Amino acid sequence: MRQLAPMQRIGLDRHGCPVIVHYLGQLKPRQIIAKFSPEEIRHFNMLASERTYVQLQTLSARDGVLRRSVLVLDLGGVGLNMLAPLALARLRSIISELTQVYVEMVDRVFFVRVPLAGWLQSLAYSLAPERSHHKFAFLGADFVEQLSEHVPREQLPHALLTGIPPADGWGLQDGDVDMASEAEAKAEDDTASSVGDAHLGRSGGKGGG
Numbered sequence: 415m416r417q418l419a420p421m422q423r424i425g426l427d428r429h430g431c432p433v434i435v436h437y438l439g440q441l442k443p444r445q446i447i448a449k450f451s452p453e454e455i456r457h458f459n460m461l462a463s464e465r466t467y468v469q470l471q472t473l474s475a476r477d478g479v480l481r482r483s484v485l486v487l488d489l490g491g492v493g494l495n496m497l498a499p500l501a502l503a504r505l506r507s508i509i510s511e512l513t514q515v516y517v518e519m520v521d522r523v524f525f526v527r528v529p530l531a532g533w534l535q536s537l538a539y540s541l542a543p544e545r546s547h548h549k550f551a552f553l554g555a556d557f558v559e560q561l562s563e564h565v566p567r568e569q570l571p572h573a574l575l576t577g578i579p580p581a582d583g584w585g586l587q588d589g590d591v592d593m594a595s596e597a598e599a600k601a602e603d604d605t606a607s608s609v610g611d612a613h614l615g616r617s618g619g620k621g622g623g
Contacts, residue, residue, distance in 0.1 A: 419442070420579065420584040421436045421437065421462070424569050427564050428563075428564060429521075429564075431473075432483055434466065435485075435571065435574050436488065439488060439491030441504075466483055470483065481521075483519055483521060484521050484522045484524070484565070485522070489528050490555075490577040491577070492529065509538050523550050526553045526561065527553075
C-alpha cells in the first residue's frame, strides 16, 4: 500500500521534532480502494499512526520536552486537478483531520509545490480552528530555502527535492517494518491462542460427557 500512498520519515527538524513527508500528488486513492479491503486500509493507517505516536513518546521521554510531528505535504503533480471534486474533498478531509483530530500531535505543516497557495490557505483557514493557523505554511516550487530554515537541507530526500519517486520504490522503512512484524506476530499469537482455547473447550466438553 505504501507504493500507492507514499511517505518518508526523514529525521528531526532543528527543534528535535520528527519530520514526515507525504507525497499527496502521488497518492492513488482509487487504486487503494480497488486493491485493498477497508480492514487492510485501517490496519495500514493504524500502523503508521502508531509508529508516529511511539516515536513522539520516545523523544519526549528522552528529552523531557513535549515533541510533535512536522509534516511536509508535497502537492507536486496535483496542479489544477486539486479543484476537481474528488481532489477537493480529499484536501478538505486531510486538512480537517490534521487540524481537528491530530492537532496535538502536529507542530508545523508545510504544504509545498502548491499551485494555488492563496486558495489553499483560505481553505485551510476556513476548516482549521484559529489557534492552529500559525502551524501552516504554503510554499510554491521554490520551497527549499524556507523549508531548510526548519529542516536541515541535508535531510531533505531526493524525492522531495526533485519530485521524482525513488528508483527502488517507496517500500516500508525500518521502523514500519519492525512494527509490521510485531503486529503480524501478535496476530499469529492471538490466532493460536483462540485456536487453543477452542480446542481445550472441545476437549473439556468431551471429557465432561
